[in-house]
Amino acid sequence: MRLAELGERSGVPVGTIKYYLREGLLAPGRRVSATQAEYDGTHLRRLNLVRALIQIGRVPVATAREVLAHVDDASLGTTIRLGAALWALPHPPDAPADDPVTAEVTAVVDHLLATLGWEHAREIGTLSPSYRSLVTTVTTLARLGYAHDPESLAVYARQMERVAQHDIERLEAFDEDGEKAEAAVASAVLFEPVLLALRRLAQEEHSTRRYGL
Amino acid sequence: MRLAELGERSGVPVGTIKYYLREGLLAPGRRVSATQAEYDGTHLRRLNLVRALIQIGRVPVATAREVLAHVDDASLGTTIRLGAALWALPHPPDAPADDPVTAEVTAVVDHLLATLGWEHAREIGTLSPSYRSLVTTVTTLARLGYAHDPESLAVYARQMERVAQHDIERLEAFDEDGEKAEAAVASAVLFEPVLLALRRLAQEEHSTRRYGL
Numbered sequence: 001m002r003l004a005e006l007g008e009r010s011g012v013p014v015g016t017i018k019y020y021l022r023e024g025l026l027a028p029g030r031r032v033s034a035t036q037a038e039y040d041g042t043h044l045r046r047l048n049l050v051r052a053l054i055q056i057g058r059v060p061v062a063t064a065r066e067v068l069a070h071v072d073d074a075s076l077g078t079t080i081r082l083g084a085a086l087w088a089l090p091h092p093p094d095a096p097a098d099d100p101v102t103a104e105v106t107a108v109v110d111h112l113l114a115t116l117g118w119e120h121a122r123e124i125g126t127l128s129p130s131y132r133s134l135v136t137t138v139t140t141l142a143r144l145g146y147a148h149d150p151e152s153l154a155v156y157a158r159q160m161e162r163v164a165q166h167d168i169e170r171l172e173a174f175d176e177d178g179e180k181a182e183a184a185v186a187s188a189v190l191f192e193p194v195l196l197a198l199r200r201l202a203q204e205e206h207s208t209r210r211y212g213l
Numbered sequence: 214m215r216l217a218e219l220g221e222r223s224g225v226p227v228g229t230i231k232y233y234l235r236e237g238l239l240a241p242g243r244r245v246s247a248t249q250a251e252y253d254g255t256h257l258r259r260l261n262l263v264r265a266l267i268q269i270g271r272v273p274v275a276t277a278r279e280v281l282a283h284v285d286d287a288s289l290g291t292t293i294r295l296g297a298a299l300w301a302l303p304h305p306p307d308a309p310a311d312d313p314v315t316a317e318v319t320a321v322v323d324h325l326l327a328t329l330g331w332e333h334a335r336e337i338g339t340l341s342p343s344y345r346s347l348v349t350t351v352t353t354l355a356r357l358g359y360a361h362d363p364e365s366l367a368v369y370a371r372q373m374e375r376v377a378q379h380d381i382e383r384l385e386a387f388d389e390d391g392e393k394a395e396a397a398v399a400s401a402v403l404f405e406p407v408l409l410a411l412r413r414l415a416q417e418e419h420s421t422r423r424y425g426l
Contacts, residue, residue: 011356048357056353078424083417092406120421121414130413137406140269143224144261146399155379156404157411159372164415166368168423184416186359191369192409193305193350198370199408200343200401201334202377204296208333210381211291 003029006039010047017047023061025050025068049186057189059090071181078177082184083128089188091129095139105139112153116161163195216242219252223260230260236274238263238281262399270402272303284394291390295397296341302401304342308352318352325366329374376408 007014020026026046029037046068053059053067070076070084095102109131113122125131138153167187171180220227233239239259242250259281266272266280283289283297308315322344326335338344351366380400384393 045358048359052357056357077426079417079420079426082420082424086413086416118415118418120426121418124417124421128414128417130410130417133410134407134414137403137410141403141407144265144269144399144403145258146261146265146403152379152383153407156376156408157415159376160408160411161415161419162372163369164412164419166365167412167416168419170365186357188413188416190350190354190357190359192412194347194354194366195369195373195408195412196405197343197346197350198373199377199380199405200299201341201347202331202370202374203299203380203397203401204292204337204341204343205331205334206374206377206381207292207295208337211295213290213292213333 001039002036003039006043006047010044010051012047012051020047020050023065025061025064045182049182052186052189056193057089059189063088063090067185071178071185074178076177078180081177081181082171085181085185086188087129089185091133092136094132095136099139101142102135102139105142106135108150108153109135109138112150112157115154116157118161167191214252215249216252219256219260223257223264225260225264233260233263236278238274238277258395262395265399265402269406270302272402276301276303280398284391284398287391289390291393294390294394295384298394298398299401300342302398304346305349307345308349312352314355315348315352318355319348321363321366322348322351325363325370328367329370331374380404 001009003014003017006012007017010017017026021028026043029039029043032038050064050068053064054061059067067085067088070081070088073081073084076084095105110122121128121131167184170187171183174180174183214222216227216230219225220230223230230239234241239256242252242256245251263277263281266277267274272280280298280301283294283301286294286297289297308318323335334341334344380397383400384396387393387396
């Protein structure tokens with residue numbers, strides 16, 4: 001398809017597509033003449049992902065480029081390729097390391113991972129931005145006077161583990177690691193707001209059941 | 214305690230506390246002289262909540278004021294009071310109503326709620342910003358070419374229902390509706406990033422289990 005059709009089928013304005021091409025977020029089409037290029041389904045899929053990252057995930061262009069570089073790096077193993085793409089997504093800033101609350105929360109998180117049997121997550125530890133995000137967000141709770149009651153954390157972790165297992169199973173639908181990595185990034189960015197909306201709706205349901213309207 | 218101690222114990226600069234007082238986000242202290250006022254534990258707790266809303270939830274001051282007005286409105290029943298406070302939090306903009314994708318997704322969501330037995334959520338329907346958020350976020354998925362496969366949605370909804378049940382149970386620790394509403398708002402704003410961090414960490418754990426490092 002030509003650029004105009006790519007624009008129509010994706011709903012992305014042609015000017016925006018040209019900007020993504022210039023920024024290297026989208027591979028160039030196959031040249032068919034001095035002024036025209038041909039695009040295919042892989043361009044359409046990538047364009048949707050770029051838009052998801054930038055418009056929904058509010059990811060800066062430089063970060064999107066980094067995420068996509070990992071998605072496209074066929075030299076990496078599956079876990080590293082998925083991980084590197086996700087790790088490149090924005091995370092909250094790390095909690096200050098030399099602080100007693102952070103130290104206490106780190107111990108709570110390590111104990112939680114041991115209880116859950118998340119051996120790999122424990123092993124990767126502070127190398128992982130997800131681990132550091134967990135420490136940071138629980139430290140914020142503690143600092144604001146909301147107890148990081150370890151039992152609640154464990155309940156939430158078990159539910160999010162089931163969510164994550166389903167996430168990983170959905171990736172099995174894609175044969176190729178690059179497609180898996182693409183789907184993992186899209187799912188991280190696009191399903192987070194769905195999960196949060198589901199939680200709030202379920203809260204309303206159960207609040208009404210318990211307290212009436 | 215005096216203003217300076219409130220600042221020390223909360224870690225919020227005195228100038229910021231004065232700003233919150235001026236903006237009506239924090240109730241005035243009890244006057245003890247022409248220039249001094251006395252603050253207590255309720256001020257400290259509210260100050261933590263205000264900071265959570267503004268600094269962590271990035272909620273605009275006017276929105277924080279609206280949320281807190283519902284938290285403090287003793288004339289409301291429990292569900293309405295919790296709901297009104299949460300509904301006042303920022304939500305994604307609604308999906309365009311007169312659009313075939315939105316209509317299709319609305320049907321999928323309604324069918325999902327019926328399957329889950331979330332009768333109250335169905336009844337409240339589009340009145341609820343959480344319901345509208347769910348339609349909007351799933352519409353975005355669909356529009357970006359990611360199928361809103363109803364089975365996955367049901368799996369995620371079941372897990373988030375367990376999270377929400379635990380959320381509501383935690384509120385039982387608070388006797389008074391105002392405290393319940395305060396805790397509900399704090400939990401909505403502060404636990405969302407914790408849940409998302411747990412999901413990503415669990416994804417790493419299960420990706421490593423499945424694909425190795």
